[in-house]
Amino acid sequence: MRCLCKQVDLKGMNNRMAKEINACAFVKLPTCVLGKPYNSLCIKCTATICRWKFFCRSFKLSTINSNRKALGVYSSDKTTNQESDNSKALKVSDTFVKTLKSRYGWSMKNVPERFLVVLMCFLSFVLCNMDRVNVSVAILPMSKEFGWSQSTVGVIQSSFFWGYLVTQIPGGYLADKYGGKLVLGWGVLAWSLMTFVTPYAASKSFPVLLLSRALLGFGEGVAMPAMNQVVSKWIPSGERSRSLALIYSGMYFGSVIGLLLCPKMMSTLGWHSVFTSFGALGILWWLIWNAWIKSSPEKSNSISQDEKNYILKQRTTIGNKMDRTSRDIPWKLLFSKKATWAIIVAHFCTTWGYFVLLTWLPTYFNQHLGLNLASSSFVSVLPWLAMALSANVGGWCADYLLSKGFSITFVRKLMQTMGLMGPALFLSIVSFVHHPVTAVLCMALALGLGSFAQSGVYANHQDIGPEYAGVLLGISNSFAAIPGIVGVALTGFILDKTGGAWYIVFGVAIGFYILGTVVYNTMGTGKQVF
Template identity: 30%
Template sequence: MNNVAENLEEKDCISRKFDNPLEVSQKEQPTKKRFIVLFVICLIYLITYLDRVNISIAAPFMMEEFGLNKMQWGIVLSVFSWTYAISQVPVGMLCDKFGARKTLSIIVTWWSVFTVATSWVWNTASLVIVRLMFGLGEGGAFPSATRALAHWIPATERGFAQGLTHGFSRFGGAVTPMIAAFIMSLWGWRSCFEIFSVIGLIWAGVWWFWFRDTPEEYKEKWGGINQIEIDKIQGAKDTIVKSKPKLKFKQLLKSKNAWFLCLSYPTYCYTVWIFMTWLPSYLVEARGFDLLHMGFFASIPLLAGTVGDTLGGIISDKIWKKTGNGKLARRIVPMSGMCIAAAFMIPGALTESAYMAVFFMACSLFGLEMAVGVYWATCLDIGNDYAGTISGFMNTIGNIGSALSPLVFGAVLQITGSWIYPFMVASSILVIGALLWLKVNPEMKIADELNLE
């Protein structure tokens, strides 16, 4: 009888165990550690724009203190742009070789040091040298961050991830003027660079201590991530082999896929830098806003762009998940967004209403920013272990557009005397960039295209 009772009790326990499938299924759910990694990476995108945009707020004070005219100040700013561009590929390659943990820790520390060094400058020459070194550091940020995501984000979540990271960067650009102005009003322009540098140094220390380049390394060091999440990450993307052939730069230049992607990206960069450099002047000179109202209305397109960043990536990922068609998912979103941007930019320049002009420009930047997350997600799609190199190459070519944008826009404005024609030029350039996406194949891996063995 006792044996029978024990058997019945055992069966009852087994029955109760399987009568609660929710408890069993909950134990089988993947952890969410990749989203914590993504959030920490988003913070560095925000910090890059805090440290990058603050100098534009300090500009009047610095120009007055050092006796710089607008042309000389333009040279100071251009030093950052060109050194930022030339460091993309080398740092991307170093990141592919040594990993994002080491590379990002070093370069964030590097540019944070030169952020605070900006507060120590005493003349134009010292300012130029510091900004040159600052640009070299920041140049590796986005390629290295993209490389970090290569091991942590599944292919079907990459659009969302890249859209969110760039959304944080745009949000950083939108809030920096308010934060920097507040700090400068209390303690002067030099204090702004000192305080902002501390933020980067703290991030670099946390990153070095906490982050690991792969989920497996993270699990071994910290735990907190289960095998189901690791399998989800690795199952949705190509398996990243531990022993990989080296991708030389001269080999990269033979990739038609990478070239079409990289040639399209400058059209995006050209246009987005119009909003970063010329929009405030446009609102004051062409639309008659005073400085206080300009500051408010200039932030509206940037905030709209923040939404577009995240939404574009989400839409692209959903299309990929639903259709299984990477070409469709990665092409349709940036092409649509860039066409939306081109379409709204012209009425934004033509309308007689200043408020409608802001609305149209916000719609334009919203559409434009839908594309950026997909650009960087495609670097992951085709790059995998070479994502740092691919994204660095793309950003280098893209920054040619960024550097030319304020110059070409200003030249067209000077020659024609009208604000309409510079926007028409940008609109036409965007259409070309959208069409180039037809030749980009996100499902073609760089290793397969170049037969890397």
């Protein structure tokens, strides 16, 4: 086999060569640097081999000549015609080998591409909750500046879910039809732009602010179904629980980062800064996502053949893969199965407590417990940090139990029961606790155990219908968005009418946790239904 630039033979190298070929200089590298299968490299071909594309791009023609002396590279022939005719190779000295290790060692690690996909999905969920929680903190100075009551604050907080609800099912359908990569990317861009303009919207008028928050939810609404579709294409079933747990834990890390940064940024730069800076981060993520990620292993030009074979071999498949139109999705069948309704009810009950705490916990800490969010930032983020860590522990535990032969149904129900009854237990305790440290500890335990649901109902869509994973998650997430609208607004109303009776707020959440546990254990399954 010869290099596509026609200069030199490539022996034992990967077939995946660059589509964009320039005249190149060839370097033969010692085995000690690249290993036996990769002992030669064309430094002018972009993306010559998937794992060396960053190394290749580091050596553009404009920099090769300036670096040759420092790197100890010399050419045996300087004539252009002779180079093309005789394919004179550049020789690499020991100095070049040492320089490669010191300067470009980071790029010589064979990192599986599916790990990069999981990382980028994780970061998108970090941004997702950073852009949610910033208003939960900024609402305190904003309500003073604009004179908002608790009921008004509840309406503002819930307006996010107006748009969030609308795009759940369409987001899942579009992800299944056009690919989760495209849908997730545009969703992140949309919500980041709306986050960026929030200060302007608040200063303009109250309806404009509500519209911007609804459009932010419109963008975030596609995140879960689109991500679910990406994971179903990229992640083998044996790695799915911990991959999903890591990605979903991004939401909790986003809450941690947001709650740590927002008070300090607001005290120095004003409340406007938490919206403009977080929005700009999302736009940066979108640029990287489009540059690096493909919608499936089959469409990637940089994945190794071994990894592609590994994914395709273990990935769950059903029938022929083909483009589907709306008539190909069996809507009636999806809603006729008990497994679908088990997921819907459990998802609804899980998010009631989660959304209420996500939006109102800073207010609870500040006004009920008397904590200063700026000076006690670590204490206020402890529950979300516990949730982020516990989600990954739950994911690893679920995959471990599956590897030991436990059924998917048993593992999903066990994880979901812990994710519902754990919060119910500790919210019942915190309802009668007034000491700040004890209350924060109970909240940390409640939310930490609640994150085990990421390996329960949140992973169950791909179990019962892997080819309709995006649509199924869109359906359940539509119902799960209702607590964001009703529960968040209802909490503000309760607090206004009762003078801050938090035990009522927690009691309602406990009731839904118990309901979800009963329904999911009665009707849920881990077997493939669709």
